[in-house]
Amino acid sequence: MSKKQTSGADALIQSLHKEGVELVFGYPGGAVLHIYDALFNQSEVEHILVRHEQGAVHAADGYARSTGRPGVALVTSGPGATNAITGLATAYMDSTPLVVISGQVKSELIGTDSFQETDMIGVSRPIVKHSFLVQKAEDIPEIVKKAFHIATTGRPGPVVIDIPKDLTDSNHTFEFNYPNEINMRSYKPAKTGDPKQIEQAIDLILEAKKPVIYSGGGVIQDNASAELTELAKLLKFPITNTLMGLGAFPGSDPQFLGMLGMHGTYEANMVMHNADLIIAVGARFDDRITNDPKQFALKAKKIHIDVDPASLSKIINVDVPVVGSAKECLSALITELNKQKIDTNKVEPWLKQISEWRNEHGLNHSMLDIVPDNGKILPQQVIQSLYKETEGKAFITSDVGQHQMFAAQYYFFDKPRQWINSGGLGTMGFGLPSAMGVQFAFPEDTVACVTGEGSIQMCIQELSTCFQYGLPIKIINLNNAALGMVKQWQDMQYGGRHSASTYENSLPNFCALSESYGHVGIKVTKLDELESAMKECISLKDKLVFLDVDVDPDEHVYPMLEAGNAMDFMHLSKDKKTW
């Protein structure tokens, strides 16, 4: 008996099903109508209709970051494809595994400037891990297999599959065969670290008196948090996380120094600057960490573990580069270290120094006890109230700006994949759609989107999607009626000239706006209302709540590194700095 014949569209959906895909975030249009018809005829792959393609890709991204499984988005050609670009760039910068399927005009029309034609492969080239332009319908299963393989292995990233409309047409059918395995001669990511490099790393670790572990998003991507925590505990080394790495080591553990870098804690940045050994794991020494790379951690030997060889010695030269997956390399280190005698007393003076730094200028984690003289609510207080009310267990997504930094500083993330933000690209508008992806993956959990009145308006149309699918996201809007981070820089570096960073009373009534979308809006203007409002917001389990909190518009994010210097050059408040 011959196998059932399928169209390219059916083959695509079946291939997604074979990859274990349950959800596709998308938006229909001419070039993908055959695919949407194929979706209609089955129930294995559920389609979520967003309100803008950027939202589809961010939602798939949030799904991927929270679950560790690849996210999938489906968009049409032309504007559908270009609307997906910001989402792709966001995922690329943070190495999220995504497969984005874009429709393309019919093969015969490619290159003729036909209606809704865009060279998606060309436009997306610098911001994807790889891309495929399908040329034969029969190739679809193999290309899907390759796309998922590439997206999820090595250093993960987004992969685009661009499919001309004629290749999904049901007038052409073929026998569907999904490959079990794929072998790509040109793509073989490293897994285990070179034993010689591991050995050298061990030598440096055993010698160190002022060590620090600096870990990033790579640890979370590789599900290596348990190994990272074990290593840190075994050695008693202090540990700091990048913005992307928060949650890889329990944020409430005393061994944790907080985030490092641009808005990192005083103690984390001082530790990096004064360390004699930096163990970097799944982090990439980017400019928000190092400040001036020429003055970066000059006293420290450096071990760098990363799955991407191109990340090693790209910005900072390292003494021991280890290419391999974070999980495998950390396990190898632990195995080797367990054979050695480890003298944790050696780091005691260093730990004492660190606790002095922390006592001197560490973040205040009892902000709720402060009653500001001006009667205004401090943004940090909102984050601490959220932390308290969710018992530190919520998934937190964020947008980009001051609110993002306050969330990163004041919410202790104890688990990996709990903190979801656009760290690399810094995409305003990421928070709400990514929260949708998280909420779909974890319908029973509290998902809060910490945002500002600037960022939320960049993808606010997704409030409609949230209503359609009953997503009870908690939107925590730190409303300072200004583009806070822009304004902060203008205050600090442009003589307080607030060029285009305020809205001049043009903001909508966010509560009324949310209510018109079918949600609940709660407005908070006074500090003594904050905690009860937060309680109400979190307790409304079945409703999306837009908690619009007026916060002090003059508050800045500190610490803040002084550009062009080493990591110990920090602004600690409006009138205090370290130099």
Add this chain to the structure above:
Amino acid sequence: MKRVIALLMENQPGALSRVVGLFSQRGYNIETLIVAPTSDPTLSRLTMTTNGDEKVVQQITKQLDKLIDVVTVSDLGESDFVERELMLVKFNKNSIASDEIEKFEGKVVFEDNEIINLQFVGEPDKLDKLVETLNTKEPLEIVRSGSSGISSNSKTLTI
């Protein structure tokens, strides 16, 4: 410092644009570039010359290797290698004498009553010098192929 990088990549549409795009995206220079299919029709060999210090060239080769379509990359300068370039030059027939052609080791590849086309093959530096000389004789057009290279030991760029 000038470096010659050779790589094998999948002979697929779009592969070349990924390589070239990488250079502009990351701010590296391409001085010359040659691409041609190999005897294995699924593979193309690409040879490029670029400028940069050790660190830059290392980044370039790593970033190239990261491209999914690139199968293998070699910085030819890591061992001895031979570099050659082809140059075609067009003259008015009366601009250059046959003894000069012989002196410059040129080969006549086309000739009629008005025009003469010459072919030169050599190391790029030598061709640079030759171009200076030939320019005094008012050539109509000079075309250079860009460098091709092959290592001078038993190592080969294969998969």
